[in-house]
Amino acid sequence: MSLARRMLLASILLALLVAGAFAALMFAVSTLRDANEREAHSKDVTAATLQLEKLVVDMETGLRGFTLTGNKGALQPYTAARGELPQRLRVFVGRAFAEPDQGRRAALISQMIGQYVRGYAIPVIELVHESPAAARSAPVTLEGKRQTDEIRARFDRFLAEENELAREAASSAGSRSDQALAVGAVGVVASSVLIVLFGVLLGRAVGRPVRAVASGANRLAGGELSHRLPTEGPGEIGELTRSFNAMAEEVQRGHDELELRNAKLRESERLKSELITIVSHELRTPLASVLGFTSLLLQRDFDPQARRHYLGIVDAQARRLAALLEDFLDVQRIEDGRLELAQEAVDIALVLDEQAELYRAQSPKHRLLLELPERPLTVRGDSNRLAQVVGNLLSNAIKYSPEGGVVALAGGTGDGAVRVSVRDEGLGIASDQQSRIFTKFFRGEAGASGIGGTGLGLAVSREIVEAHGGRIGFSSKVGAGSTFWLELPFAGAPAVKSSEQGRSGTERKETQP
C-alpha cells in the first residue's frame, strides 16, 4: 500500500477516534444537563405538592373551626384555599405527569381531594347550617380527619416517590456522565498519543529513507558508484529507493562505459604508437636493403653476376615490403569486416605440401618435416588464405627456432575436422604471454630479443581460420618449443574419398621428399 494511502487511512482513523471522544464528552455534558433539569423539575413538583398539601390543611383547618364555632369568619381559610384549589391542582397534576407513575398517583390524590371537597366539606358546611350539633358530632369530624390524613399520607408517599425518583435519576445521570467522561478522557488521551505516534512514525517513514537517499546521493557524488539503497519500504519510499538505485545503476553503467571506452581508446592509442614503431622498423629494414643496393647499383659498375645477385636481393626485399603492406591491409580488411573468402573445395594436404616446399627453400638451415595421411584433407574455403595461415605458422616456427632446429608440419582428420599442426623446438611462449599471443601487434619477447615481425601474422591467421568456421590454438613451454594447431570443418565427400585416396596419397609421396 502506498504511503499516501496509509497516511490517509491513519488520518481517518484518528479523526474517528477524536470524533468518538468528542461525542462521549458531549454525551456526558448533555447527561449532566438532563440531570439538572430533572432536579429542577423535581423541585417544582415538590413545591407544587407542598402548596397543594397546605391548601388541603387550610381547608380542613377552616372547616374544623367553622364546625366547632359556627362562626362564618372561621371558615375563611377554607374559602381561600377552596378558591385557589383548581389552579393548584392543575399545576400539581400537570407537573406530576412528567413521570407516568407519579401522574397516576397525582390523579388519585386529585380525585381524593375532589372527593373530600364534594363528598365531605360541602355537605358538612350545609350540615352546620342545618344542625350545628350534628356537624360537631364525632363521626363527622373524625371522617374529615380520616380523609385529610389519608390525603396527607398520599402526599407523603408521593413526595417520597418523587424524592426517590429524583435521587435515582441524579445517581444514574451521575454514573452515566462519569462513564462518558471516562470514555471521552481516554479517547482524548489515546488520540493525543496516537497523533504524536503518527507524527513520529511519519517522520521515520519519510525522514529516514529521505536521509538515506540524501546520504546515498552524497556517496554517489563522492565517486562510490557501486553504492545502492536497500529497496524495502512501502509505496513511494520503495519507489524512491528503486528510482535512486536505477539512477545509480545508470550512472555506474555510463561511467563504466566511459571507462571502458577510455581504456579502449588508450589501448588503441598504445597500439597505434606501437604500430608506428613497428611499421617504421619493419619497413625500414627491407627499405634499407632496397635503397642501399639501388644506390650502389646506380653509383658503381658491378659485373653482371654481382648485379644480378644484388637485384635479386632488391627484388626479394621489395616483395617483403609488399607482403608487409598486404598484412596491414588484411588487418584493415578484417577490422572493416571486408575479408572476402572464396568458397571452394580445398585439399589442405596440397596446401601443406606447397608451403613446406616453399619454406624448405627459404630456410635451408631448418629441418622441416611433413607428415600427411594418404587421403585428401578436404575443407571448403579459400586456398590462398589457408595457405597464408599455414605459411604464417611455418614462418613463426622457423623464426623462433635456432638454426638446424626441427619444424614438424602435420595434417590429419578426426571428429569431423581437418587438423593441422606445426611443432617447433624453439623459444616457446611464456605462460603470462600466452593469452595475448593472438592479439595484433603483440610480439611477446620477440621485440626485445630482436626477432623481426609485425605481430600481425597470428591475429590475421585467427581471423581467417574463424571465418572458415574453424579454430586455432597452441600449446607451448618456454625453452621446449611450441605446437600451433588449427582445425577446419572436414568437407570430404565419403563417396569420392575412397577413389581419390590412393591417387592423392601417391601424388603427395612424390612431392614430399
Place this chain on the structure above:
Amino acid sequence: MSSAAARPTILVCDDEPSLRELVRAVLGEDYVYAEAADGRAALTLARDVEPDLVVLDLMLPIVSGIDVLEQLRRDERLAEVPVIVITAWSHAEASAWTAGADRFVSKPFEPDELIAAVEELLDRGVGSTEPPKSGGAGSAGAGAGL
C-alpha cells in the same frame, strides 16, 4: 695478395642477411669481414677476431646490440674498437651514444654515409698513437676469423 694482411677487419652484426651483404657491398674489397647474426655470436667473434671496426645493429636476437656495445666497452682488449651503430630504431640514438657508440647511422642509409664513417674512424685509429691495437691485433684477428 700481399695487401690482404693489411686489410682492416670489420665485424658486421645484423640479423638481416641482406643488410650484412649490403654493408659488404658498400664497403667493398678493401676490408676483411666477419659476420654475426645475433648478439652472442657477435661478442664471441669480436673476442676471437679483435676487429678494427664493428658495424652493429641494435636489434639483435639473444643479446641486444646495446648489451653487445656495453660488453665490448668493458672488455679491455676491445674497449677502444670503433663501433658504428646502424639501426632502424632512430629513437635508440641516445642510448647508443651512452653505451659508447662512435657513430650512429640510421637505416636506411646512403652508401657514402657509411663509407665516410668507416674511413674516418679507421684513419683516426691508424693515425693515433696505438698502432698495435688497430694494426697488429686487427690483422692477426682477421686471419683467425677467416
